[in-house]
Amino acid sequence: MPNEELHSPGYEIPPEMQNQVTVTTLDRIYNWSRKNSLWPMMFGLACCAIEMIATAASRFDFSRFGMEVMRPSPRQADVMIVSGTVTKKMVPQIVRLYNQMPEPKYVVAMGACASGGGPFKEGYNVVSGIDKFIPVDVYIPGCPPTPQALLNGLIMLQKKVERESLRTVRWYSREPAKPIPVPVLGPDLMDPRRYEEIRSYTLSKLSLQTAEEQTEA
Ligand code: SF4
Numbered sequence: 001m002p003n004e005e006l007h008s009p010g011y012e013i014p015p016e017m018q019n020q021v022t023v024t025t026l027d028r029i030y031n032w033s034r035k036n037s038l039w040p041m042m043f044g045l046a047c048c049a050i051e052m053i054a055t056a057a058s059r060f061d062f063s064r065f066g067m068e069v070m071r072p073s074p075r076q077a078d079v080m081i082v083s084g085t086v087t088k089k090m091v092p093q094i095v096r097l098y099n100q101m102p103e104p105k106y107v108v109a110m111g112a113c114a115s116g117g118g119p120f121k122e123g124y125n126v127v128s129g130i131d132k133f134i135p136v137d138v139y140i141p142g143c144p145p146t147p148q149a150l151l152n153g154l155i156m157l158q159k160k161v162e163r164e165s166l167r168t169v170r171w172y173s174r175e176p177a178k179p180i181p182v183p184v185l186g187p188d189l190m191d192p193r194r195y196e197e198i199r200s201y202t203l204s205k206l207s208l209q210t211a212e213e214q215t216e217a
Pocket residue numbers: 046047048049083084085110111112113114118119142143144145
């Protein structure tokens with residue numbers, strides 16, 4: 001963090017003291033350390049993942065931003081980069097991995113597919129964006145986004161982390177965070193949060209069908 005930013009606690013510091021002591025807020029130092037050690041989870045879904053791999057390699061090198069440690073385990077990761085087409089078959093696994101990540105955790109939707117379905121939107125086997133299932137912090141447009149675009153998205157995430165406050169962050173709230181119900185893949189993808197809606201829709205269709213059959217008889 002540059003000196004000017006660190007020395008901005010919200011009140012004036014005498015010039016003769018500025019190089020002797022650092023006065024800052026707890027939020028600022030807490031967020032500064034977190035934003036410079038965001039560890040992404042090592043997984044990719046489709047073509048966007050190739051760009052993510054390129055971003056980690058030497059030419060673009062996101063270790064410059066403290067993200068060099070891509071973790072193969074969700075239990076050691078801070079950032080889930082959803083890089084690629086989100087098929088219905090993969091959604092239960094993605095939600096399960098998200099639930100296994102400890103707080104604080106963030107999600108980046110990389111590319112058109114992860115953000116809204118992309119070229120496959122409304123296809124029989126894809127979902128229209130991962131944000132239908134898990135909360136997304138940063139969306140990156142493009143098909144595929146360039147490594148520069150991914151870096152820009154990650155810098156946006158760092159700026160979001162900088163703005164958080166210890167008093168309001170969800171992982172210190174009194175209520176324990178509830179895991180997201182893992183969708184079930186049967187003939188189609190079923191989100192447990194929509195069971196009641198699906199049930200009432202099915203019942204209304206059934207009663208309509210029964211009424212039609214009775215009229216015909
Ligand atoms: S957004 Fe484009 S490049 Fe990325 S996964 Fe979808 S089709 Fe592939």
